[in-house]
Amino acid sequence: MEAFTTHAGTAVPLRRSNVDTDQIIPAVWLKQVSRTGFEKGLFAAWREDPTFVLNDPAYEGGSILVSGPDFGTGSSREHAVWALQQYGFRAVIAARFGDIFRNNSTKMGLLPVILPGEKVEALQTAVEADPKLQVTVDLVERQVRWADEVVSFEIDDYTRWRLMEGLDDIGLTLRHGDDVAAYENGRQPWLPTTV
Amino acid sequence: MGRTLAEKVWEQHVVRRAEGEPDLLYIDLHLIHEVTSPQAFDGLRLAGRKVRRPDLTIATEDHNVPTVLGPIADPVSKTQVETLRKNAAEFGIRLHPMGDAGQGVVHIIGPQFGLTQPGMTIVCGDSHTSTHGAFGGIAFGIGTSEVEHVLATQTLPAYRPKTMAIEVSGELPVGVTAKDLILAIIAKIGTGGGQGYIVEYRGEAVRKLSMEGRMTVCNMSIEAGARAGMIAPDETTFAYLKGRTHAPEGQAWDQAVTYWKSLRTDDDAVFDKVVEIDASTLTPFVTWGTNPGQGLPLGASVPSPESFDDPVARSAAERALEYMGLAAGTPLREIEVDTVFVGSCTNGRIEDLRSAAEILRGRQVTTRTLIVPGSMMVKKQAEEEGLHEVFKAAGAEWREAGCSMCLGMNPDTLKPGERSASTSNRNFEGRQGKGGRTHLVSPQVAAATAVTGRLTAPADL
Ligand code: SF4
Numbered sequence: 001m002e003a004f005t006t007h008a009g010t011a012v013p014l015r016r017s018n019v020d021t022d023q024i025i026p027a028v029w030l031k032q033v034s035r036t037g038f039e040k041g042l043f044a045a046w047r048e049d050p051t052f053v054l055n056d057p058a059y060e061g062g063s064i065l066v067s068g069p070d071f072g073t074g075s076s077r078e079h080a081v082w083a084l085q086q087y088g089f090r091a092v093i094a095a096r097f098g099d100i101f102r103n104n105s106t107k108m109g110l111l112p113v114i115l116p117g118e119k120v121e122a123l124q125t126a127v128e129a130d131p132k133l134q135v136t137v138d139l140v141e142r143q144v145r146w147a148d149e150v151v152s153f154e155i156d157d158y159t160r161w162r163l164m165e166g167l168d169d170i171g172l173t174l175r176h177g178d179d180v181a182a183y184e185n186g187r188q189p190w191l192p193t194t195v
Numbered sequence: 196m197g198r199t200l201a202e203k204v205w206e207q208h209v210v211r212r213a214e215g216e217p218d219l220l221y222i223d224l225h226l227i228h229e230v231t232s233p234q235a236f237d238g239l240r241l242a243g244r245k246v247r248r249p250d251l252t253i254a255t256e257d258h259n260v261p262t263v264l265g266p267i268a269d270p271v272s273k274t275q276v277e278t279l280r281k282n283a284a285e286f287g288i289r290l291h292p293m294g295d296a297g298q299g300v301v302h303i304i305g306p307q308f309g310l311t312q313p314g315m316t317i318v319c320g321d322s323h324t325s326t327h328g329a330f331g332g333i334a335f336g337i338g339t340s341e342v343e344h345v346l347a348t349q350t351l352p353a354y355r356p357k358t359m360a361i362e363v364s365g366e367l368p369v370g371v372t373a374k375d376l377i378l379a380i381i382a383k384i385g386t387g388g389g390q391g392y393i394v395e396y397r398g399e400a401v402r403k404l405s406m407e408g409r410m411t412v413c414n415m416s417i418e419a420g421a422r423a424g425m426i427a428p429d430e431t432t433f434a435y436l437k438g439r440t441h442a443p444e445g446q447a448w449d450q451a452v453t454y455w456k457s458l459r460t461d462d463d464a465v466f467d468k469v470v471e472i473d474a475s476t477l478t479p480f481v482t483w484g485t486n487p488g489q490g491l492p493l494g495a496s497v498p499s500p501e502s503f504d505d506p507v508a509r510s511a512a513e514r515a516l517e518y519m520g521l522a523a524g525t526p527l528r529e530i531e532v533d534t535v536f537v538g539s540c541t542n543g544r545i546e547d548l549r550s551a552a553e554i555l556r557g558r559q560v561t562t563r564t565l566i567v568p569g570s571m572m573v574k575k576q577a578e579e580e581g582l583h584e585v586f587k588a589a590g591a592e593w594r595e596a597g598c599s600m601c602l603g604m605n606p607d608t609l610k611p612g613e614r615s616a617s618t619s620n621r622n623f624e625g626r627q628g629k630g631g632r633t634h635l636v637s638p639q640v641a642a643a644t645a646v647t648g649r650l651t652a653p654a655d656l
Contacts, residue, residue: 001242031271033233033278035241078340169340170244173348176211176219180247180350183210183221190443190451191223192310193250194289 001109003166007090008136011146012053012062013124019067020074021101025083038083058131066124067094069117072101081105091137093144095120106159107169113137113144119151139163197461199358200427201393204333204458208316210350217352223315223332225345227254227288228301229279230604231320235343236282246286248349253310254283254290257300261606262567262594267293272605286346299570299596302326302540306410307572309439313428313455318345323540323620325416328425329409330432331458333393335423356422357467359392360460363400365475370654372550373408374542374618374637376400376472377415378480378490384470386488389421392468395460396426400474406435407546414541415620418487427459479652481527482622482635484515489622491527493640493652499523518624519632520612527650530634534615535564535645536627537638538594539601542618543569545576547638552582554642554653555589564591564645565607567599591645603628616644 029041046052053059065084071094072080081104084092089110095117102112115123126146127133136145139160144151162172173180198206211219225248232254239246246252256279259272267273276293283290291297297304302323305311313331318324320342327334337351345351361380367373381388394416396409404412409426416424433452436442443451460466482490483497489512491498500512500523516523521530537543537551548568566586568574574596577583583593600607601619603626609615611630618641619626622633634650643651 033237033274035234035237168242169352170242170344170347173219173344173350173352179211179219180221180348184349187221187223188451188454190447191315192312192441192443194224194253194310194441195250 001166001168001171004090004109004111004139004163006136006138006140007063007111008134009063009090010059010061010132011064011066011123011127011135012059013127014053014065014067015124017068018070018073021072021077021080021098022074024072024080025077029079029083030077035082036086038079039087042083042087061088063088063090064135064137065089065092066120066127067092068120069095071097072105072112073098076100076104078104078108081108081110085110093120093123093137106163109163109166109168111137111139111163113153115144115151115153122149197464199460199464199466200331200395200425200458201333201358202355202464204314204316204331205355207314208333217354219350220316220353221350222318222345223251224305224310224317225252225349226301226305226317226319226324227252227279227342228257228319228321229275230258231339232282232342233275233278235320235339235346236286238340238343239286239346244347246288246346249287251349252288252346253305254279254288255298255301255304256291256293257298258598258602258604260293260595260597262565262597262599263606264595268606296571296575299572300540300543300598302410302414303543303569303573306330306406307439307570309436309442312436312442312451313432314458318351322417323414325421325424326410326414326540328413328416328423329406330436331425331428331455333423333425336417356393357391359389359394359421359468359470360466361394361396362469362471363396363398363474364471365400365473366403367400367474367477370639370652371477371479372637372639373404373411375477375480376474377412378482378487378635379477380472381415381419381487382480382490383472384419386418386486387420389416389419392421394419394421394424395466396424397460398474401426402429405546406431407544410544411541415487418620428455479637479640481616481640481650482633483519483521483527484512485518485622485624486511486515487620487622487635489515490635493527493650495527497521497523497525497527520614528655530650531614531648532562532616532634532644532650533613534600534609535560535562535641536567536600536615536617536619537641538565538567538569538599539619540569540598541620542638543567543573545573547618548573548577548582549580551638551642552585554639554656555591555645556585558589558646558656560590560645561648562645564589565594565600566591567594567607568596570596589645600627602626603631609633616641616650
């Protein structure tokens with residue numbers, strides 16, 4: 001996965017709370033056989049409304065989603081993370097996240113940033129006033145910065161390290177390739193192969 | 196202190212252990228089918244990764260395949276099957292496609308090839324992978340991202356579940372089967388009773404089960420919420436394995452058997468939980484509701500929701516009766532069915548077909564009856580034994596191998612409101628088709644039910 005250190009870009013204000021994974025990517029999209037193309041399903045129901053924020057050309061190219069509290073609740077669905085990433089989001093800022101969603105996204109390189117509710121609101125308001133506002137999500141310093149604002153966020157060292165190194169679960173395991181090879185050498189000789 | 200069977204097998208497979216991290220577990224066999232693998236392969240491609248051990252991986256087509264000869268009509272099913280073929284070819288994985296002599300339900304083909312052996316770790320993107328634990332290994336279902344992990348690394352990071360013993364004392368009475376036993380166990384401990392555990396089935400009644408019966412029991416461990424179910428290997432296991440295509444031979448066989456014999460829970464080992472059940476008191480068991488825990492002896496009546504003390508169980512029963520179209524107090528033996536299904540990874544093996552044939556021999560079915568062998572090899576063997584003639588003469592349909600009516604993903608489904616007696620493992624709402632009503636039963640009860648059109652035990656005929 002792509003490593004995350006510091007990301008600067010424009011933001012998209014999503015003035016909704018309790019955005020569950022079924023809203024992020026509706027269930028019909030789960031039938032796909034590929035891992036790509038999910039951007040088309042992102043918020044599919046909401047996007048039918050022409051006034052929905054993602055349909056507003058002013059926010060085109062936004063790479064930081066700023067949402068109301070409890071983003072990514074509901075059923076475990078890795079597709080939700082794929083949809084956000086493939087649409088172009090690198091980070092989601094909210095006051096609270098669904099646990100499974102948060103866990104899935106850090107494993108796949110989408111940074112969930114928890115900021116206090118009033119700071120999230122302030123950022124949404126600032127972006128609405130100026131959609132081209134540059135927002136920086138700095139994982140190294142654990143800060144979000146825009147205009148004169150500098151807001152710190154917390155993230156545990158291990159998750160931060162993985163994101164900064166760009167290590168997904170498989171990448172992490174592959175670092176222990178020697179251990180795996182050593183184990184394989186000691187496997188019982190009669191164990192079957194499928195060939 | 197001694198160790199349990201689960202602990203022994205787990206420890207044998209730990210590649211790496213570090214404080215605060217899950218164990219990195221080596222996987223001996225990875226089974227693949229068309230539904231949960233496409234995105235895993237696509238993930239590998241996107242990251243430029245390879246399959247580490249194609250030689251420990253095997254694929255088959257089962258969930259989507261029609262059980263009458265001909266092409267797949269449904270476009271989504273067709274795409275999944277075609278995608279699996281493409282991926283297997285690209286990554287060099289052995290595949291048993293539709294029509295192939297080795298094709299079948301993923302959990303039937305592993306054991307029949309002798310690929311499922313004692314002490315192994317086996318995973319598959321399917322929850323009924325627990326079936327393979329019948330040989331004394333640790334086998335469990337995984338999600339698509341874990342499928343990708345195993346493909347890329349042949350390992351899986353996992354925390355060791357707790358251990359539970361289910362001690363089955365006594366002997367199963369005549370006419371009572373492994374299926375009745377596991378349905379009774381699930382009714383006793385509940386669909387969440389096994390959560391967080393690897394279950395080891397033990398005791399006299401378990402030892403006396405055939406391998407087919409043990410697979411039926413382990414298959415449904417997941418319906419009790421358990422991560423895996425297992426049974427210590429013994430002479431029954433060795434006899435089943437001997438001579439199978441991938442079983443060890445000659446000196447390797449002797450070496451293997453010596454090791455396999457060590458795969459038993461030490462006498463002084465301690466389980467995190469112990470459940471006891473007396474087999475000698477059991478009778479044929481059927482489900483009346485919409486989860487596998489909602490089951491009763493066939494001699495009972497549909498329960499009244501008020502009879503449940505727990506408010507959650509009570510409202511679940513209310514809802515289930517409404518969905519199932521059943522009135523409390525109705526004797527289970529009076530419930531009429533439209534369809535009988537014998538098959539699936541729970542009861543689609545040769546022994547299951549034999550026991551159904553024994554009941555149908557010289558009798559006529561009065562309902563639509565589907566007999567679906569779990570694999571092409573099972574089909575072939577059944578035909579060699581003439582079982583298909585028995586089924587056909589009785590008026591039942593003899594089909595090709597596949598998951599069939601176990602789930603509504605292929606053409607074999609129930610119509611809304613239709614009721615089945617089914618040897619599969621899940622009676623969830625809509626599992627066999629939208630609005631379909633499922634009663635889980637043993638192959639013997641299924642066959643007897645096909646004759647009368649009402650839920651019936653063979654002894655009633
Ligand atoms: S037979 Fe049923 S439970 Fe078994 S693998 Fe097929 S769909 Fe799953």
